[in-house]
Amino acid sequence: MILAIDTSLGSAVAVVDLDGVTRGEASSPNALGHAEIIGTLIEGALAEASVTPRDITHVAAGMGPGPFTGLRIGIAAARTFALARAVPVIAVASHDAAALAEFEADASGPIAIVTDARRREFAYTVYAGLAEGLPVRTTEPALAPRDDLDARLLSLGLLANPVQRVDVTSISAGALGRLAGRMLAAGIAADRHAGDDSSAEPLYLRSPDVTLGHAPKRVGV
Amino acid sequence: MTATNREPLVLGIETSCDETGIGIVRGRTLLSNTIASSMDEHARFGGVVPEVAARAHLEALGPAIQAAVAEAGIRLDDLDAVAVTSGPGLAGALMVGVGAAKALAIALDKPLYAVNHLVGHIAADLLDPDAPPLEYPTVALLVSGGHTSLLLVRDLTSEVELLGETIDDAAGEAFDKVARLLGLPYPGGPEIDRAAASGDPRAIAFPRGLSRASDREKHRYDFSFSGLKTAVARWTEQREAAGEEVPIADVAASFREAVIDVLVTKALDACAQYGVPRLLLGGGVIANRRLREVALARGEQAGVAVRIPPLSLCTDNGAMIAALAAELIASGRTPSTLEFGADSTLPVTQIQVAAGEALPEAVSEEEVRA
Numbered sequence: 405m406i407l408a409i410d411t412s413l414g415s416a417v418a419v420v421d422l423d424g425v426t427r428g429e430a431s432s433p434n435a436l437g438h439a440e441i442i443g444t445l446i447e448g449a450l451a452e453a454s455v456t457p458r459d460i461t462h463v464a465a466g467m468g469p470g471p472f473t474g475l476r477i478g479i480a481a482a483r484t485f486a487l488a489r490a491v492p493v494i495a496v497a498s499h500d501a502a503a504l505a506e507f508e509a510d511a512s513g514p515i516a517i518v519t520d521a522r523r524r525e526f527a528y529t530v531y532a533g534l535a536e537g538l539p540v541r542t543t544e545p546a547l548a549p550r551d552d553l554d555a556r557l558l559s560l561g562l563l564a565n566p567v568q569r570v571d572v573t574s575i576s577a578g579a580l581g582r583l584a585g586r587m588l589a590a591g592i593a594a595d596r597h598a599g600d601d602s603s604a605e606p607l608y609l610r611s612p613d614v615t616l617g618h619a620p621k622r623v624g625v
Numbered sequence: 626m627t628a629t630n631r632e633p634l635v636l637g638i639e640t641s642c643d644e645t646g647i648g649i650v651r652g653r654t655l656l657s658n659t660i661a662s663s664m665d666e667h668a669r670f671g672g673v674v675p676e677v678a679a680r681a682h683l684e685a686l687g688p689a690i691q692a693a694v695a696e697a698g699i700r701l702d703d704l705d706a707v708a709v710t711s712g713p714g715l716a717g718a719l720m721v722g723v724g725a726a727k728a729l730a731i732a733l734d735k736p737l738y739a740v741n742h743l744v745g746h747i748a749a750d751l752l753d754p755d756a757p758p759l760e761y762p763t764v765a766l767l768v769s770g771g772h773t774s775l776l777l778v779r780d781l782t783s784e785v786e787l788l789g790e791t792i793d794d795a796a797g798e799a800f801d802k803v804a805r806l807l808g809l810p811y812p813g814g815p816e817i818d819r820a821a822a823s824g825d826p827r828a829i830a831f832p833r834g835l836s837r838a839s840d841r842e843k844h845r846y847d848f849s850f851s852g853l854k855t856a857v858a859r860w861t862e863q864r865e866a867a868g869e870e871v872p873i874a875d876v877a878a879s880f881r882e883a884v885i886d887v888l889v890t891k892a893l894d895a896c897a898q899y900g901v902p903r904l905l906l907g908g909g910v911i912a913n914r915r916l917r918e919v920a921l922a923r924g925e926q927a928g929v930a931v932r933i934p935p936l937s938l939c940t941d942n943g944a945m946i947a948a949l950a951a952e953l954i955a956s957g958r959t960p961s962t963l964e965f966g967a968d969s970t971l972p973v974t975q976i977q978v979a980a981g982e983a984l985p986e987a988v989s990e991e992e993v994r995a
């Protein structure tokens with residue numbers, strides 16, 4: 405049984421069995437307040453699935469991209485939950501989960517998952533489609549100025565087969581957990597025997613915001 | 626089961642600034658105090674960068690919890706409760722600890738206590754095995770890079786009053802800024818100390834902030850260090866403008882003396898005013914030897930017993946957070962509910978955050994430990 409947690413946009417938690425069936429799900433669209441709500445959502449998803457923490461065999465962590473402060477809360481929760489239960493963490497790119505959900509719905513052909521990255525930028529990842537149930541990336545997650553994104557996507561597609569832009573405002577933790585299960589089955593995610601992925605870096609895509617130290621201002625004599 | 630075994634086994638998580646602290650206590654017995662610091666990563670910026678600190682917390686938390694558990698010789702499932710700093714501190718840094726603590730408590734099915742960082746600094750004193758029990762009331766002076774607060778503690782778990790705090794820079798920040806002014810590296814405290822060793826603390830009469838008679842009414846127990854920093858800048862600029870060499874040792878010693886004088890004078894004034902012959906020191910700046918010397922000497926003159934916890938418990942750490950939660954449990958407090966967040970300006974009067982409804986007497990002991 406996989407506990408999936410994503411706080412890259414809103415906050416979402418799901419309990420998904422290894423066959424990909426979502427057993428319990430709880431989420432909030434609020435782009436703030438992740439720290440306040442994360443515990444309630446984990447409890448809610450477990451309760452809806454009628455499972456206890458001891459039934460969880462893997463924890464899937466949505467690694468972003470997304471606004472850093474919120475993103476970290478879900479990853480911190482995923483890692484400590486896994487540590488407490490001595491189970492592996494499966495690091496999943498949040499855009500991959502969104503792409504899986506799109507292809508499972510009605511998307512076909514190349515799509516770009518696009519999320520707000522604040523500061524007048526979008527985060528985007530381009531996918532060709534599914535292969536053996538897993539989304540196939542044709543670009544890695546990256547940032548683009550809001551006004552440049554469409555031109556960039558145009559350049560990434562073929563005239564006959566353009567990249568379809570999909571703006572996403574929430575990530576399904578159910579899709580995240582389902583994807584983690586498929587990654588496990590395909591042997592491309594860590595499993596209990598192979599160690600875990602708890603040290604994977606979040607997809608920040610930006611260096612920390614710092615103003616480099618400059619010489620002290622003169623106060624005037 | 627012996628009395629000792631009945632004391633709650635608590636793991637505390639502290640991420641309010643640049644130290645990822647995981648502590649484990651059994652009641653008032655310290656079992657582990659694991660600290661991962663991101664200080665080196667901030668050095669080139671001359672101060673703590675919140676985003677750098679928050680990223681470092683996320684990476685350090687898991688390994689720190691594992692190290693603490695190993696050192697304490699326990700299993701996570703043995704814990705009676707999890708504790709976490711809810712505030713005050715850097716919001717983004719606090720949130721990493723809050724998210725982690727909630728998931729840990731749920732995964733282990735243990736109660737969670739969200740507590741106040743400043744009150745945690747006072748609780749650190751309880752973990753000193755060589756010290757006699759803390760007596761109430763006591764005045765507490767907490768000095769670090771993030772805070773400068775003077776508190777009146779009537780009871781650690783129920784009654785802590787803020788007498789005063791800095792209205793601009795924290796004392797530790799003032800050390801960092803003046804060190805930079807003098808061309809010394811970060812963190813400034815130890816550097817100023819080193820430079821001051823050969824200096825004359827009476828060489829330059831730097832101002833004592835908020836210490837005039839006219840400040841007594843509104844700011845008797847408040848601190849201000851930004852004027853002092855400006856005075857140091859002005860003094861050195863004047864020397865440079867006159868083509869004279871800046872006597873770094875004298876400037877450092879005189880600056881340090883001004884900071885310490887204000888801290889100790891105001892703390893002892895509070896002791897006198899409230900008739901409290903006890904002063905507890907806490908916070909990272911207590912590592913400053915000169916501050917400890919002056920506080921002990923002037924405390925003795927004033928008939929005030931000065932307590933200083935071990936320095937490893939004065940800097941930010943998770944053990945003090947666990948210790949405070951253990952006291953709350955011992956006094957019958959119910960756990961925090963799950964809805965709390967990080968509160969960067971949490972007032973010191975709020976010792977525990979999101980405390981649940983009080984349980985009926987008869988079941989409270991069991992419920993809290995369930």
Ligand SMILES: [Zn+2]
Nearest residue numbers: 746769908941
């Ligand atoms: Zn502190």
